[in-house]
Amino acid sequence: MTPPPGPFRPGFWRSPLRGPWLTTLLGALLLAGVTVVAVTGFLSHVAYEPGAGDNAIVDPRRDLPLGLGWPASPAWLYALTQGLHVNVGLATVPLLLAKLWSVIPRLFAWPPAVSPAQAVERASIALLVSSAVFEFATGILNAQNYYPFGFSFVVAHYYGAVIFVGALAVHIVVKLPVMARAYRERERSNDGHEAPQPAPPTITRRGLLGFVGAGSGLLLLVNAGESLGGPLRSLALLAPRGGDPGPGPNGFPVNKTAKVAGIAPALTGDRYRLVVRAGERELRLSRADLLAMEQRTERLPIACVEGWTTTQDWTGVPLARLAASVGAAGASELHVESLQRRGGFRQATLTRTQFGNERALLALRVNGADLSLDHGFPARVIVPALPGVHNTKWVRALTFGGAA
Amino acid sequence: MSRFRRRYGASPLHALAHLAAFALAGFALLHLLEVRGADRVLLWLVGAVVLHDLLLLPFYSALDRAAQALAGPAVNYVRVPAGLSALLLLVFFPLILGRSTATLEAVSGAPAADYLARWLLITGVLCAGSAAVYLVKARAKRAPGAPAATARASSKVSTSRRGGR
Numbered sequence: 001m002t003p004p005p006g007p008f009r010p011g012f013w014r015s016p017l018r019g020p021w022l023t024t025l026l027g028a029l030l031l032a033g034v035t036v037v038a039v040t041g042f043l044s045h046v047a048y049e050p051g052a053g054d055n056a057i058v059d060p061r062r063d064l065p066l067g068l069g070w071p072a073s074p075a076w077l078y079a080l081t082q083g084l085h086v087n088v089g090l091a092t093v094p095l096l097l098a099k100l101w102s103v104i105p106r107l108f109a110w111p112p113a114v115s116p117a118q119a120v121e122r123a124s125i126a127l128l129v130s131s132a133v134f135e136f137a138t139g140i141l142n143a144q145n146y147y148p149f150g151f152s153f154v155v156a157h158y159y160g161a162v163i164f165v166g167a168l169a170v171h172i173v174v175k176l177p178v179m180a181r182a183y184r185e186r187e188r189s190n191d192g193h194e195a196p197q198p199a200p201p202t203i204t205r206r207g208l209l210g211f212v213g214a215g216s217g218l219l220l221l222v223n224a225g226e227s228l229g230g231p232l233r234s235l236a237l238l239a240p241r242g243g244d245p246g247p248g249p250n251g252f253p254v255n256k257t258a259k260v261a262g263i264a265p266a267l268t269g270d271r272y273r274l275v276v277r278a279g280e281r282e283l284r285l286s287r288a289d290l291l292a293m294e295q296r297t298e299r300l301p302i303a304c305v306e307g308w309t310t311t312q313d314w315t316g317v318p319l320a321r322l323a324a325s326v327g328a329a330g331a332s333e334l335h336v337e338s339l340q341r342r343g344g345f346r347q348a349t350l351t352r353t354q355f356g357n358e359r360a361l362l363a364l365r366v367n368g369a370d371l372s373l374d375h376g377f378p379a380r381v382i383v384p385a386l387p388g389v390h391n392t393k394w395v396r397a398l399t400f401g402g403a404a
Numbered sequence: 405m406s407r408f409r410r411r412y413g414a415s416p417l418h419a420l421a422h423l424a425a426f427a428l429a430g431f432a433l434l435h436l437l438e439v440r441g442a443d444r445v446l447l448w449l450v451g452a453v454v455l456h457d458l459l460l461l462p463f464y465s466a467l468d469r470a471a472q473a474l475a476g477p478a479v480n481y482v483r484v485p486a487g488l489s490a491l492l493l494l495v496f497f498p499l500i501l502g503r504s505t506a507t508l509e510a511v512s513g514a515p516a517a518d519y520l521a522r523w524l525l526i527t528g529v530l531c532a533g534s535a536a537v538y539l540v541k542a543r544a545k546r547a548p549g550a551p552a553a554t555a556r557a558s559s560k561v562s563t564s565r566r567g568g569r
Contacts, residue, residue: 115412116413141498150441151444162431167429170422219491238499243512255512256511259510
């Protein structure tokens with residue numbers, strides 16, 4: 001069967017660099033990258049504790065059984081997993097582009113399939129490429145707060161990952177023998193990647209790998225500082241949260257301002273009362289009442305799902321102490337509600353592991369000063385290893401529940 | 405060879421593994437179709453492949469051909485800085501082109517950085533670095549007895565870096 005003209009003819013593809021060896025090496029590196037990204041992505045899903053209260057964003061009746069429980073120690077755990085998710089994801093982009101470039105002639109293979117097995121395989125590769133590009137594109141856009149897609153990012157990114165992981169697993173099963181052969185035989189094997197009439201080389205394979213590596217390194221350089229903090233933050237020239245948060249004790253990045261959250265100053269003034277409940281018992285505490293309780297100061301990181309982290313010294317009342325104040329020391333869940341009237345994450349449910357940790361606070365002050373309104377004044381939750389948005393700001397009510 | 409293998413073209417394990425992957429994808433797609441904006445999710449899933457395979461890849465290949473035609477044997481001194489700069493633009497275009505500036509400033513309460521200027525600065529540094537390496541290598545290539553370069557540009561390149569090939 002004569003192939004149609006253009007890319008369907010093998011002679012169309014001229015690069016002398018393409019071949020099973022290059023594709024195998026790029027594939028192995030890409031596999032390492034996407035494994036880290038996929039594992040940390042599903043760990044983030046676990047960290048949101050979708051089984052507790054109304055935390056679930058993906059409908060729990062339509063979710064995979066991933067309710068494993070998320071620890072509250074070490075405190076930097078979520079900063080680590082989510083920092084890896086975003087930064088390894090960025091560093092993997094050049095590998096994905098190079099891998100797709102190395103196999104592009106196969107897209108135009110003619111005839112399209114010689115057996116049912118090959119047709120099935122090509123369908124799974126279509127799923128793999130499409131879900132891979134989809135996951136990278138949506139994740140990268142979300143981290144930059146750019147939402148041109150008009151669907152729920154979390155739900156689509158989650159189910160996209162499920163498609164990706166399934167298609168990737170079957171691709172590895174099918175290609176492992178091909179990779180092993182390419183590794184053993186180096187340049188001798190050819191399964192359709194290699195150009196039959198190669199053009200003279202303009203770069204070596206090592207040069208191409210260096211180019212890909214430089215791309216990964218550059219993407220890390222311009223972003224990773226927002227996850228690592230310290231002096232590296234100033235090197236992160238293209239990090240989304242690169243704006244200057246201003247000086248002073250409250251001069252660290254804000255995820256969502258009071259204005260955007262619709263927090264009226266009247267709600268946070270002298271008339272503010274925190275409601276603490278367990279069953280029939282209810283306390284109404286002013287900020288002065290809270291400040292009169294025994295205070296504890298903890299140096300804790302807060303890490304956003306978008307990959308940025310900031311570590312500060314928080315002062316406030318341990319959540320376990322507040323549980324005891326309403327006779328709920330044995331509670332299994334804590335439901336936290338915010339003064340926020342609109343938008344996502346104005347409530348969260350914490351597990352006993354999370355609110356019961358000795359370092360888990362209802363913070364009133366940060367770095368020795370009162371919390372600013374944008375950082376959650378009059379009071380906010382700060383729990384070690386908890387995803388950033390579950391550290392509810394402008395806390396209105398704490399409801400302890402579950403078995404005593 | 406078994407009958408199955410003759411007709412299907414691979415082992416039953418191949419068929420079963422693919423069926424498992426398709427079933428998992430079906431599970432995810434069915435649930436995706438129930439969320440708000442499901443049609444757009446499908447559009448993005450299909451669009452992802454089309455955009456990459458049929459637009460982005462041919463586009464950068466054509467640019468690369470043009471660079472090869474223009475720069476000849478020096479193509480890598482153009483290709484590498486331009487490719488790295490294009491990669492940054494591809495990944496960070498919402499920030500660089502100011503597509504999310506308003507959202508970022510509203511949610512963070514801080515003025516957004518001037519990402520376009522920063523990207524141009526990085527691009528400038530990459531190009532200047534590549535030019536410097538090119539000049540150093542071009543000078544090193546000349547026979548040791550050859551007269552020293554008189555071009556103005558050569559004075560900007562440190563002669564102590566001549567060691568590289």
